[in-house]
Amino acid sequence: MTSSVLDLAPVMPVVVLEDAADAVPLARALVAGGLPAIEVTLRTAAALDAIKAIAAEVPDAVVGAGTVISARNVSDTVAAGARFLVSPGWTDALLDAMKASGVPFLPGVSTTSEVVALLERGVTDMKFFPAEAAGGTAYLKALSAPLPRARFCPTGGVSLASAPSYLALPNVGCVGGSWMVPGDAVAARDWSRVERLASEAAALRG
Numbered sequence: 001m002t003s004s005v006l007d008l009a010p011v012m013p014v015v016v017l018e019d020a021a022d023a024v025p026l027a028r029a030l031v032a033g034g035l036p037a038i039e040v041t042l043r044t045a046a047a048l049d050a051i052k053a054i055a056a057e058v059p060d061a062v063v064g065a066g067t068v069i070s071a072r073n074v075s076d077t078v079a080a081g082a083r084f085l086v087s088p089g090w091t092d093a094l095l096d097a098m099k100a101s102g103v104p105f106l107p108g109v110s111t112t113s114e115v116v117a118l119l120e121r122g123v124t125d126m127k128f129f130p131a132e133a134a135g136g137t138a139y140l141k142a143l144s145a146p147l148p149r150a151r152f153c154p155t156g157g158v159s160l161a162s163a164p165s166y167l168a169l170p171n172v173g174c175v176g177g178s179w180m181v182p183g184d185a186v187a188a189r190d191w192s193r194v195e196r197l198a199s200e201a202a203a204l205r206g
Contacts, residue, residue, distance in 0.1 A: 006173025033198025055081025
């Protein structure tokens with residue numbers, strides 16, 4: 001893996017899977033489209049099995065776990081094969097667990113104080129969430145001058161249309177989004193559509 005999860009691809013798909021059987025073909029479609037870093041969120045009962053399946057069967061994918069909010073989530077997902085962790089927010093206990101996991105992690109922030117607190121703890125890679133609701137590109141642009149060491153993956157309301165304006169910012173490494181894995185395409189198992197949308201997203205640059 002590169003030195004940072006933020007540098008794997010311009011877009012990180014945020015995946016919600018109801019059926020673990022869809023995990024491998026979905027991951028293969030995303031990788032074929034040029035998006036190897038895949039965040040599988042822990043919002044469904046199928047998530048852990050989905051992470052296990054992708055880790056075991058799609059070697060070109062870098063599968064991570066999203067919606068990580070407890071030390072138990074950290075240990076369960078790393079045991080399942082997660083190669084990075086993403087949280088919507090952080091506490092000292094959660095940060096300690098993520099640091100001890102041995103895999104890269106993106107703790108979630110939405111305020112300047114949270115960013116400063118993470119920098120104080122030696123963490124420079126973060127998730128900015130919920131991006132659009134928390135101030136979007138204007139907020140991140142304002143952070144770049146006083147806090148140049150902090151780098152972000154904005155997630156939450158980011159779309160194909162808005163992604164380029166985020167990616168143009170000096171403190172944004174990648175964006176997270178789910179537009180390339182629309183629910184109707186996953187339900188229909190239309191993996192060629194997912195690959196096409198992934199390819200479109202992979203072509204984005206600032």
